[in-house]
Amino acid sequence: MRNSKILAFFIVFFSLGLSAFFANAEAMQLASTAFENGATIPVQYTCDGQNIHPPISFVDIPKNTQSLVLIVHDPDAPAGDWTHWTLWDIPATMQQIAENEMPKGAVTGMNSFAQTGYGGPCPPSGQRHHYAFDAYALDTSLILSNQNTRQELLHEMKPHILAQAELVGLYGR
Numbered sequence: 001m002r003n004s005k006i007l008a009f010f011i012v013f014f015s016l017g018l019s020a021f022f023a024n025a026e027a028m029q030l031a032s033t034a035f036e037n038g039a040t041i042p043v044q045y046t047c048d049g050q051n052i053h054p055p056i057s058f059v060d061i062p063k064n065t066q067s068l069v070l071i072v073h074d075p076d077a078p079a080g081d082w083t084h085w086t087l088w089d090i091p092a093t094m095q096q097i098a099e100n101e102m103p104k105g106a107v108t109g110m111n112s113f114a115q116t117g118y119g120g121p122c123p124p125s126g127q128r129h130h131y132a133f134d135a136y137a138l139d140t141s142l143i144l145s146n147q148n149t150r151q152e153l154l155h156e157m158k159p160h161i162l163a164q165a166e167l168v169g170l171y172g173r
Contacts, residue, residue, distance in 0.1 A: 028163040029059040030135040034099070041131060041169035047122035048173065052100035053085065058135060062162045065092040065137040069157055071150060074121065076129040083111045083150040084131065085118040088157070089141050109148045116146045121171035128172030137163040 034054035035041050043049040058068060068090035074082040086109040087097075094103050102108065113119040123129040138160040144153060 028061055028135065028137055028165045030133055030165040030167040031057045031059060032133070032167060032169075033057070035169050037167050037169075039169065041121055041171045046120040046171055049120070050100075051118070051120040053097070053118040053120075055096060055099045056133065056135075056167075057096040058094065058165075061092060061095070062137050064139055065162055067092055067138050067141045068094060069136040069138060069142075069153065070097070071134045071136075071153070072118070072131060073134070073150065074123070074129050074131055076123070076127070077112075078124065079112075084113075084120065085111055086148075086150050086153050088144065088153060092137070107142075107144065107146055109144065109146055109150070109153060111150075121169075123171060123173055125173050128170055131169045131171060133167040133169070135165045135167075136161050 031037075032054050034045060041054070045052060045054045053072075056070065061068070067088065070085070070087040070090065071083070072085040074084060087103075087106055088109070090097070090103050090106045097103055108116050108118075110116055111119045121129065121131050136157060138157055139162055140160045142153070142156055144156060
């Protein structure tokens with residue numbers, strides 16, 4: 001009986017301690033000056049416009065971050081989750097990626113259009129899709145070629161994720 005009370009005390013103490021620790025930790029965030037989370041992506045960043053990537057800002061990057069990853073995908077695509085852009089080895093000191101600019105040292109991989117680089121939102125006519133911009137802070141740089149796919153990137157980075165953030169934009173035709 002006494003051992004179970006001591007165990008219960010340590011479980012409660014440990015749980016409260018972890019809650020307090022995580023409550024004080026700042027969560028990484030992803031933002032854009034082009035659109036807010038849950039809002040419509042402006043046409044210039046789509047296949048109906050200039051098909052360039054929007055400006056992206058990384059906020060509260062963890063201190064031990066060695067590199068950043070950005071993945072843009074459409075989970076609503078009729079053919080399954082469609083990859084629009086993979087970008088990795090973004091320098092951890094990079095707080096923003098300017099519109100249509102590639103960060104020095106970063107690598108862009110294959111998208112679902114069978115090309116490297118950014119391919120803007122382009123849903124079927126009459127449909128409105130969600131476009132997830134997912135950012136990851138890693139404790140390492142990745143040794144991958146620009147021929148690697150999103151699935152290969154996710155596999156390689158999984159054990160190195162320190163934090164992640166998401167920004168979702170909408171677009172319909």
